[in-house]
Amino acid sequence: MPVDEATPAVRPAPTGPARRAGSGSRATPRRGRGGRRSERLAPYVLLAPALLILLLLRFWPLLLGVNFSFTGDGERDGSAVGLANYLELARDPLFLGALRNVGLLVLLLPVAVAIPGLLATFIYLRVPGHRLYRSVYFFPAVLSPVIVGAIFNLLLAFDGPLNALLGGVGLGPVDWLGDPDVAMFVVVGVHVWATFGMALVVFLAGFATLDASLLDAARVDGASLPQTIRHVIVPSLSRTIQFVVVTTMIGMLTSMFGLLYVMTSGGPEGSTYLPEYYIWIQQGQLNRPALASAASTVLFLIMLVVGLLQISLLRRAVREA
Amino acid sequence: MKQRAVWSAVLVAALALAGCGSAGGTRSPSGGADGKLVVWDWKSGEASAAAYLQKAKADFARKHPGVTVEFVAQPFEQYYTLLGTAIQAGKGPDVILFNGGGQIRDRADALLPLDDYLAEDRQRLTGWEAFSKDGKTYAGPVTLQGHPIYYNRTLYEKAGLDPAKPATTWSTFVADCATITTRTGAKCFALGNKEGFGIQFFLSVLGSGVLTPQEYDDWIAGRRNWNSPHVKRIFALWKETQDAKLNSDGANSTAMFNDSFAIFQSAKAAHVIGLMSDVGHWKDFSEFLTAEKLGVMRAPVVEPGATPSLPYDGGIGYGVARWTKDPKVAADLVRSLTSTDALKSFYADAGAIAADTTIDVSQGGPAVTTIVADLKAGKPALHVALSSKTLDLMGRLSQQLLSGSVTVDEAVKQLAASDQAG
Numbered sequence: 137m138p139v140d141e142a143t144p145a146v147r148p149a150p151t152g153p154a155r156r157a158g159s160g161s162r163a164t165p166r167r168g169r170g171g172r173r174s175e176r177l178a179p180y181v182l183l184a185p186a187l188l189i190l191l192l193l194r195f196w197p198l199l200l201g202v203n204f205s206f207t208g209d210g211e212r213d214g215s216a217v218g219l220a221n222y223l224e225l226a227r228d229p230l231f232l233g234a235l236r237n238v239g240l241l242v243l244l245l246p247v248a249v250a251i252p253g254l255l256a257t258f259i260y261l262r263v264p265g266h267r268l269y270r271s272v273y274f275f276p277a278v279l280s281p282v283i284v285g286a287i288f289n290l291l292l293a294f295d296g297p298l299n300a301l302l303g304g305v306g307l308g309p310v311d312w313l314g315d316p317d318v319a320m321f322v323v324v325g326v327h328v329w330a331t332f333g334m335a336l337v338v339f340l341a342g343f344a345t346l347d348a349s350l351l352d353a354a355r356v357d358g359a360s361l362p363q364t365i366r367h368v369i370v371p372s373l374s375r376t377i378q379f380v381v382v383t384t385m386i387g388m389l390t391s392m393f394g395l396l397y398v399m400t401s402g403g404p405e406g407s408t409y410l411p412e413y414y415i416w417i418q419q420g421q422l423n424r425p426a427l428a429s430a431a432s433t434v435l436f437l438i439m440l441v442v443g444l445l446q447i448s449l450l451r452r453a454v455r456e457a
Numbered sequence: 458m459k460q461r462a463v464w465s466a467v468l469v470a471a472l473a474l475a476g477c478g479s480a481g482g483t484r485s486p487s488g489g490a491d492g493k494l495v496v497w498d499w500k501s502g503e504a505s506a507a508a509y510l511q512k513a514k515a516d517f518a519r520k521h522p523g524v525t526v527e528f529v530a531q532p533f534e535q536y537y538t539l540l541g542t543a544i545q546a547g548k549g550p551d552v553i554l555f556n557g558g559g560q561i562r563d564r565a566d567a568l569l570p571l572d573d574y575l576a577e578d579r580q581r582l583t584g585w586e587a588f589s590k591d592g593k594t595y596a597g598p599v600t601l602q603g604h605p606i607y608y609n610r611t612l613y614e615k616a617g618l619d620p621a622k623p624a625t626t627w628s629t630f631v632a633d634c635a636t637i638t639t640r641t642g643a644k645c646f647a648l649g650n651k652e653g654f655g656i657q658f659f660l661s662v663l664g665s666g667v668l669t670p671q672e673y674d675d676w677i678a679g680r681r682n683w684n685s686p687h688v689k690r691i692f693a694l695w696k697e698t699q700d701a702k703l704n705s706d707g708a709n710s711t712a713m714f715n716d717s718f719a720i721f722q723s724a725k726a727a728h729v730i731g732l733m734s735d736v737g738h739w740k741d742f743s744e745f746l747t748a749e750k751l752g753v754m755r756a757p758v759v760e761p762g763a764t765p766s767l768p769y770d771g772g773i774g775y776g777v778a779r780w781t782k783d784p785k786v787a788a789d790l791v792r793s794l795t796s797t798d799a800l801k802s803f804y805a806d807a808g809a810i811a812a813d814t815t816i817d818v819s820q821g822g823p824a825v826t827t828i829v830a831d832l833k834a835g836k837p838a839l840h841v842a843l844s845s846k847t848l849d850l851m852g853r854l855s856q857q858l859l860s861g862s863v864t865v866d867e868a869v870k871q872l873a874a875s876d877q878a879g
Contacts, residue, residue: 210563230853293716294707314651314710316860401652404709405856420538422845423563425545 198436205430209423221430231431234409237320238438241388241410244324248384249377252332256339257365260346270340277333281391284330285398289313292322316407319400323408324388327395331387335380342376382446389439411435494526494790496775497540498554502530509803517793521786540564551781552790555596557587557771558841559848568595569777574788582795582812584771586837596774597795598812599803600734603769604658604838605828607742608752609643612727616640623754627666627694630757634703637727645703647726649717650859651710653852658713658730659695660851661768661838666756667691670764677837683873687760692858692865694759699859709856713737722746733810734772739824740808748822755831767831768838771812847875 208217225231255273259266276284291298292312299309312322350372354364370377393412400408402417411431419428500506514526529550531539537560543549544567553568555561561568570593578597579585588596610620616637624630634645648655665673668687675682682688698704705711705720718737721729722745731737742751756765775794777787793799800811804818810828818829840848851872857863 210566213566292710294710309706311707311710314707314856314860316856316862319710403651403653403853403856405860405862406853416538417849419541420535422849423537423541425541 201429201436202433204426205433207426209426213426217426221427222434224427225430225434230406230409231411231414233406234411234414235434235438237408237410238389240320241324241392242385244321245381245385245388248324248328248332248388249335249380251328252335252339252380253373253377255332256336256343257369259336259340260343261361270336273336274333276330279330281327281330281394282398284326285395288322288326289399313400314404316405319404320408323392323395323399326399327388327392330395331384331391335384338380338383339373339376342373346372378449382450385442385446389442411438492524494524494552494781494787495550496526496528496552496554496790497531497536497543497550498528498775499531499533499536500554500773501528503807505807506803508806509799512802513794513796513799516796516799517790520789520793524786526790548780549778551778551787552794553776553778554599554773555588555776556773557584557596557598557602559843559845561588561595561774561776562590563845565590565593565595567779569779569781569784569788571595571597571777571788571791574785575792578792578795581797581815583814583832584769584774584812587771587841588774588776596771596776597791598771598774599795599800600772600809601769601812601832602735602772603733603767603810603828603835604662604730605733605739605753605767605824605831606662606728606756607721607731607739607824608728608754609721609724609726609746610750610752611746612637612641612643612724613752620752623752624757625755627757627759631701631703634727641724641727643724644705644720644726645728646698646705647717647720647729648698648704648708649711649713649720650708650852650855651712651716652714653849653855654713655708655717655730656695656851656855656858657840657848659698659855660691661840662730662756663694663759664691664756664839665765665768665836666759666763667694668760669762673836673839676839677842679842681842681873681876683869683876689865689869690760692869695855696858696861696865704859709859718742733769733828734807735809738808738810739822739828743822743824748824751822751824753824753827753831767828767835769810769832769835770837770841772809774812843876847872850875 205221206216206218207213208215208220252273255269259270259273263269279287290296293299294309294311294314298312302309310318313319346369350368351364354368359367390412392410393416396402396408396410396413402409402413412435415428415431415435418424418431501510510528517524517526540549540553541564544564555564572594575594575597582598584598584601585594587602588594588598608620608623613620613623613633616633617640618633618636624633631645637643638645650656664676667690668676672682672685672687699708705717705726708717711717711720714736718729718731718741720726721731722742724746729737731739731742733739739748739751739753755767758765775791777784777791781787795812797813797815800813801816803809804811804816810818810825810832814829814832818825840851843851854863854868854871858865858868
């Protein structure tokens with residue numbers, strides 16, 4: 137959580153800009169020089185362990201990665217190549233496809249949020265069997281992506297049960313994981329299936345704070361279900377919805393690798409590449425660590441933008457509360 | 458605002474640093490403690506490799522009693538990623554198992570040339586080419602890897618064809634396949650191209666039925682003429698097999714390992730382009746179809762003037778890292794790992810075609826004897842000569858060819874550009 141800048145936890149050092157702003161008009165309590173120095177240093181000493189850990193384990197590797205992205209691979213290993221890696225990325229249809237897929241994920245986000253939202257609404261409104269559904273919906277959330285991927289590989293195989301079912305009702309088979317126009321949606325669908333249970337629980341928690349009298353009032357006024365959802369439930373749950381949007385977005389952008397790896401390996405025709413998968417292929421399979429660093433830097437910048445947007449969204453949500 | 462300032466500071470600092478250091482890491486010798494050798498592989502955890510390693514270790518212990526050897530089995534899926542990290546760090550295993558071809562050539566600068574150490578094994582072993590780059594050898598071959606066309610003799614019999622005489626020309630082959638499909642319902646080829654490997658095997662096997670021997674040798678030597686009609690013919694043939702419904706269904710979503718092999722084993726397809734060692738090979742297939750019912754054929758002649766041959770190369774081999782303390786001892790371990798006795802066990806237990814051609818395979822059934830007999834006239838596989846980058850691209854293009862979203866001309870053009878770029 138961001139620290140509120142208006143209330144610093146530590147008194148500002150007297151030599152700082154605050155002092156200058158006051159231009160000496162405010163009387164500072166006189167103490168011995170040693171006491172003042174230790175007081176001045178104390179916050180830095182106390183912050184040092186956390187800062188060092190951040191510097192060493194976060195920023196330093198980050199800097200190295202960015203640095204590597206400006207060097208070459210193979211024969212040009214270690215020599216500066218300027219922006220060559222970035223230009224190569226910009227010209228690589230595979231990487232551009234991976235970025236397009238990130239865009240697709242963002243576009244599919246409302247669906248991924250609406251599904252648990254709707255299902256939670258039904259559970260909240262106590263549709264018959266809601267207790268069973270509550271646990272059934274959550275169940276896939278405890279499975280690892282590799283297991284989920286393997287299960288759906290079997291189900292969605294060309295000669296698998298789903299196509300057999302389609303054949304049974306007279307529809308032709310669909311090459312779920314072999315058709316480039318379909319595969320990405322299938323993988324996203326499976327990801328949503330595997331993870332929506334968590335969002336559902338968050339929604340249910342949000343519903344717990346919902347004012348029941350509002351619902352009763354809506355019912356008395358004769359509101360239909362869609363009207364109740366639109367005018368009562370959605371406004372009351374706006375904070376929960378924002379939170380689910382943020383966490384679902386993070387989930388989609390960072391934890392699809394396992395599914396992609398197991399289900400499509402980036403294929404068919406490279407249509408299910410995401411930047412993470414691209415980085416992994418370049419570094420691990422094609423021995424291009426510098427190019428992979430460049431791709432990582434691009435992914436980092438994207439995540440930075442997304443992250444800052446999310447922070448501002450969350451901040452607004454907190455302020456509204 | 459403050460946050461933005463911090464981030465811009467970070468980025469500015471990063472850019473200021475940019476262009477120094479190296480993503481490939483430093484190459485200072487630091488690995489290999491005295492008296493101990495560390496070997497990385499993805500095999501030593503398998504039961505079928507136990508006897509092989511035991512013999513190799515015993516052989517090495519006789520030569521260097523004071524040196525302990527530690528085998529570290531890595532998961533194959535992560536192998537080259539982990540190895541890349543070790544290479545970047547400039548330390549790690551002393552002796553490293555490699556796949557032949559692009560995987561070892563791409564990393565040759567982290568390895569020691571072994572020509573002087575392995576000179577005595579030069580004649581006894583074969584498959585060196587796949588572990589060489591610019592005239593230097595970087596590993597001792599353990600197995601040979603190649604791509605025979607396996608066929609199901611039972612399906613041939615059921616279709617009324619003579620299993621002893623598989624087709625030798627493409628047109629009779631297609632006709633035979635039509636007969637098999639109408640009479641038994643089995644497809645012609647079991648094809649798995651999800652990983653994009655299907656095209657690699659296809660290129661290497663059918664390539665010898667399309668290219669003239671001269672064109673073939675030129676390709677291997679690096680003089681690849683992508684504009685020649687014969688090269689285009691191979692990719693057109695790939696598309697034709699799909700359009701003529703010779704392939705099993707859903708090839709682009711079927712994994713070669715091991716779904717396509719399962720299709721062949723369950724007699725849903727009459728042929729499969731398989732491997733010689735590791736998986737999807739004669740020993741695997743024999744378990745399902747029985748050794749007598751498993752046939753091996755050479756590629757049919759597609760274009761007159763071609764001489765079909767068995768495509769094979771060194772499969773896996775052990776290399777020595779540049780940073781090892783005592784290269785001689787490490788190279789001796791490689792020699793032990795490629796000794797006749799050890800390889801004999803590997804052949805018998807894992808079903809690998811060993812790089813040592815003096816091993817007797819007559820007990821293994823007709824398929825393996827045909828393969829070993831074909832080795833003499835065999836040639837390096839066409840796809841092994843390509844870089845991993847081009848192979849990766851070829852995998853995607855092959856899927857597009859199957860689905861019809863790219864033309865043969867366009868695919869070959871892209872491949873030529875990638876191949877010529879390095």
